[in-house]
Amino acid sequence: MKILKINANNPEKDKIKAAIAILKRGGTVVYPTDTVYGIGANIFDSEAIQKIYHIKKRSQLKPISACVSKIQDIHKIAHMDKNTERIVKKILPGPFTVILKKKNNVPGILTSGGEKIGVRIPDSKVCMEISREFPITTTSANISGKKIPESLNDILKQLDSDIDLILDAGVCKHGIHSTVIDMTSSPKIVRKGAIIPDLNY
Template identity: 30%
Template sequence: MTFIKLLRINKISKSLRQLHNIAGKMVDKIYQTNIPTALDSAKYYLDKGDVIALPTDTVYGLACSANNEKAIQKLYAIKGRDFRKPVAICVRDIDSLRNWGKAEHIDDMLLEQLLPGPITIVIERSANLNNRFLNPSTSKIGIRIPDFDFIKNLCEKFDQPLALTSANKSAEQSSLNIHEFECLWSQLGGVFDGGQLGVTEECRSASTVIDLSIPGRYKVVREGVALKKTLSIMDNFNIKPLL
């Protein structure tokens, strides 16, 4: 065997070892959401300022600490998202929603009809949400309380709002399982696998987004998966569309 052939074989072997090591490191980032230590691992990455991927009640999402400036910048960079396009936050309950947003004009009964679930409520942000890189083009904030145990329990454990956006590159389709955004794994702190979230294309629809920042008025920002339910609730509480 010639010296040149040996060099080529060594280079191929080295490349294969490198690929194997990279694959191993990526697998190490994957956590099943049903294991007891998954929440602690997710909180660890959030405390570090990392971005993680996790399941929600609609599609897989990318999440980070909403009040961490570096984490928010990292979130936008990973997604390839325009900084002028806002992201929502995720909180654990209605009391938390009122802490991070100005919702004094919204009755608890109305909020309890809308949340938890696949609905994002847009209101003015409170002074407690003071990250200058979080939606710098608007004073408003979209707030979600997903109806999914893992992310709700994580919000309670982390005790801070999570910035939340879908787990995909900007302008690409949303993800129903972790392999659909495998190209992002290397940039994430951890990937939390809750299994397949749906099988039809309709399941890829995002949450319904409704602006309730003006007392007694609403504006549909995005139709999403729960528009019919949302409009019915608006009608029941005599909330009128903003003309």
């Protein structure tokens, strides 16, 4: 496990490149979001996703969300009509996970065999940079069912050396998980998190 301190507001390019290189070869990276630290792997690499489930001791019956760099990237992995996109543009980037119908290129292991996928664009320059070449997983950096870590020390206490890299940017902005909104029909909040949005757009 390697730890690199990174500037949350102006991420160093060499550290971003190092993270992307690890993700490209099927590795795992713990990174800061606008809510809590997440564990990233290339979502198109089923073996890398399997590592995430192992590291978190998470049931594969529980899907894992994806992090993308920009709104246009959502169309690469999920179906989104114009009205849904209009709402999504109002709330992303931000501390929200939107549930959409996945496209066929998304591995079933990511969505637990389901037809829906959770998508995030955190309001975080680090997230936007490390997910610019391909979507990455975004799931809290903790053992499933345990307290979500608030600091690097808390992460180290829970996660083992299976993590290849930790990008340490200090304490995350919100310190609480994202609000989850199911957009597959009428927008519906299914988990309250850092901010509760007004969906009456």
